[in-house]
Amino acid sequence: MAASIPLSTAVPASEVTINVACRNLMDKDVFSKSDPMAVLYVQDINQRYRELGRTESIKDSLNPSFVKSFVMPYLFEECQRLRFEIYDVDSASAKLDRHDFLGRLDCTLAEILTNGGKIEKPLEATPKSKKSTITVTAEEVNPCNDLVTIEFRGKHLDKKDLFGKSDPFLVIHRMNADGSYVAVHKTEIIKNTLNPSWKKFTISAKKLCNADYTRSLKIECYDWDSDGSHDLIGICYIVLQEHRHQNFPVSFECINPKKKEKKKKYKNSGEIQITKLEILEQPSYLDFIRGGMQVNFTVGIDFTASNGEPRRANSLHYNVPGQENLYMKALKAVGEVCQEYDTDKMFPALGFGARLPNGVVSHEFYLNGTPDNPYCSTVDGVLNAYLMSINSVQLYGPTNFAPIINHVARFAATSHQNPGSSYCVLLMLTDGVISDMVQTKEAIVNASYLPLSIIIVGIGNADFAAMDVLDADDEPLLSRGRAAVRDIVQFVPFSKFLVNGAVTTLSSVQLAKEVLAEIPDQVLSYMRMNHVKPNPPPSYQSYQQ
Incomplete structure (x- = not known):
């Protein structure tokens, strides 16, 4: 979940995108190779390193080139210290201490930029005999919002498998300013064919070529092997500007450099064709905001017994007059940003997992105590309703998410009838593992076509590994054989924003920024899916008395 989180009050000169590749990593797995992942930390003004994001994990590779990039602000007037850590992923856990550490690099953003936007250094904390290296590239992000849709196919590719044909896939690389290349996209693998047709994909022009269509793209075609030692079939180079107005398909020779060097009569290893380019x-x-789109903000709060008795100091719902607990701090930090985009500032606020005064255990009750009106006025009204509920309900269980998700999805379905008019955001604050994971997955998949985003903030120190399954950044969320049509979930553990166990003003700001970082892209994905264009801004009117 690559995030874009300013960690300073300074005004950024621009944004940069950062890519990572490693070579000759340690092999930590017994029966296969390591499954590496890169994590980026940025030092804040308190000189504490905070996680900015993680790349994907690459199976069975000691020489990974990560496709997922990081985006962060560039501040000329500050020394922006970065820390890259590489891990061998051993499980689905989000906790890094559950994985094998492979090495780190400390550097500054300025160091990367002043070296032509690229540094290659040894990984620290690794055996000297191993000589593992990390390559980091950084480039200013072009503000262009273009989307590029491409479809490739191969023809007459080389046969690489002894008892079959080939299992080809493509890796697309963007050229940097210094002429080097970084991976930006990988296609699916197509088994046992020399004439594959890969699925079309859509990618931002910023990521693909930094919105410079005259830049060369390097297309590498590989034969997939289960042990990670993929065989290179060939390479071709493409400049989109030269072909965007041509008739398709357009063909390019797929050249294997080693074969070309060894064989005098070598022609090519097949062809790569562009069959569609938009x-x-x-x-x-x-x-969309300027055109009048409303953001409708709903809160869902976990009232299960695992939070601890509210009268006790170790409870996450600790209720003492004049003192904000972690739930209140998280709600306030995120809610105060969201409410600025809601003109009437009336927010539905619901709880789940509590036994109500009438003895009923509910996973969808209104915090304000009214039976038919969940709305609270402003975030302060939500906080007051939360305190009223803490004093009137019994913390119970289990931790069921699906009822509230379905509740908000019904409102989003109404908005969907007039796409572009409003967008729903559900903020869920919870302390533990979801009890109804199957139903929750189904609710999210069902809601993925609606104007809805779900933000889950983990309160406390529980193992939130299951939340990363819902936050499907790398592959679509599945339920009963169906895939979500888009990613609508963002998970953030609140504990990473605590400073010595406390919440500071700065960490509250950082929490809000990370929690809300994916909302703009999720809104745009919904609008694109439904072919919605923004309304023109209302004309400015000057009133004279």
């Missing part, structure tokens, strides 16, 4: 200009999130 470049579409896209509106920004702010275009």
Whole structure:
């Protein structure tokens, strides 16, 4: 979940995108190779390193080139210290101490940029005999919002498998300013064919070529092997500007450099063809906000017994007059940002997992105590309703998410009838593992076509590994054989924003920024899916008395 989180009050000069590759990593797995992942930390003004994001995990590779990049602000006037850590992923756990550490690099953003936007250094904390290296590239992000849709196919590719044909896939690389290349996309693998047709994919022009269509793209075609030692079939180079107005398909020779060097009569290892290329200009999130789109914010709070008795100091719902507990701090930090985009500032606020005064255990009750009106006025009203509920209900269980998700999805379905008019955001604050995971997955998949985003903030120190399954950044969430049509969930553990166990003003700001980082892209994905264009901004009117 790569995030874009300013860690300073300074005004950024621009944004940069950061890519990571490693070579000659340690092999920590007994029967296979390591499954590496890169984690980026940025030092804040308190000189504490905070996680900015993680790349994907690459199976069975000691020489990974990570496709997932990081985006962060560039502040000329500050020394922006970065820390890259590489791990061998051993399980689905989000906790890094559950995985094998492979090495780290400390550097500054300025160091990368002043070296032509690229540094290659040894990984620290690894055996000297291993000589593991990390390559980091950084480049200013072009503000262009274009989307590029491409479809590739191969023809007459080389046969690489002894008892079959080949299992080809493509890796697309963007050229950097210094002429080097970084991986930006990998296609699916197509088994046992020399004439594959890969699924079309859509990628932002910023990621693909930094919105510079005259830049060369390097297309590598590989034969997939289960042990990670993929065989290179060949390479071709493409400049989109030269072909965007041509008739398709357009063919490119797939050249294997080693074969070309060894064989005098070598021609090629097949062809790579572009069968479709579309470049579409896209509106920004702010275009929809300026055009009058409303953001409807709903709160769901966990009232299960695992939070601890509210009268005890170790409870996450600790209730002492004049003192904010962790739930209140998280709600306030995120809610105060969201409410600025809601004109009437009336927010539905619900609880789940509590036994109500009438003895009923509910997973969808209104915090304000009314039976038919969940709305609270402003975030302060939500906080007051929360305190009223803490004093009137019994913490119980289990931790069921699906009822509240389905509740908000019904409102989003109404908005969906008039796409572009409003967008729903559900903020769920919880302390533990979901009890109804099957039903929750189904609710999310069902809601993925609606104008809805779900933010889950983990309160406390429980193992939130299951939440990363819902936050499906790398592959679509599945339920009963169906896939979500888009990613609508963002999970953030609140504990990473605590400073010596306390919440500071700065960490509250950072929490809000990370929690809300994916909302603009999720809004745009919904609008694109439904072919919605923003309304023009209302004309400015000057009133004279």
